[in-house]
């Protein structure tokens with residue numbers, strides 16, 4: 082997605098610990114036109130799979146996931162990081178590590194909104210080590226729903242998350258790929274895609 086690549090080139094900053102700061106477009110401020118295009122790109126890629134639900138994780142996954150769900154006309158469910166008192170007593174849970182805040186995070190999804198028969202596409206902001214998507218895949222499996230595909234706005238290809246998630250057996254679509262980032266060179270970014278897998282076969 083060229084507009085995203087351009088925005089990352091313009092605004093992306095390299096922080097210690099291998100963190101890319103893109104707060105001006107993904108993690109703090111949101112750009113509606115750019116976010117809408119993210120949703121259109123994901124929706125075009127995932128429509129042939131006929132998902133019944135988009136699932137993401139609060140907080141930065143919600144915007145691109147909602148943009149996708151709007152185009153596809155399906156509900157969006159987001160995993161909560163704190164269990165609210167309103168949550169149904171039966172909830173699926175898994176743990177991940179927060180890359181930007183540190184520490185272990187609990188993820189919760191209520192059984193009210195994820196169940197057997199659901200055909201799920203996950204959309205999140207970053208694919209780095211793949212740990213967060215792995216945790217979410219456990220939740221989806223526990224619910225009995227079917228995971229069809231994963232979508233991430235920004236892939237940090239050098240962290241190998243895609244390869245680490247290969248055993249899930251689902252295609253992964255990303256919109257921009259960070260090839261490498263070094264202070265002396267800056268952020269090297271290219272358009273994302275399905276990787277080496279082919280586009281999934283339509284139903």
Ligand SMILES: O=P(O)(O)OC[C@H]1O[C@H](OP(=O)(O)OP(=O)(O)O)[C@H](O)[C@@H]1O
Pocket residue numbers: 108138139140141142177178179180181182205206207208209210211212213214242
């Ligand atoms: O592939 P991984 O290594 O798991 O990294 C990706 C995850 O890291 C970020 O979560 P984080 O909790 O840092 O941020 P957020 O609250 O802004 O969503 C991001 O939103 C992804 O969910």
Ligand SMILES: O=c1[nH]c(=O)c2nc[nH]c2[nH]1
Pocket residue numbers: 099100101102103108180181207208209237
């Ligand atoms: O803002 C972010 N920058 C990153 O580099 C990153 N990696 C995982 N999650 C991330 N969030």
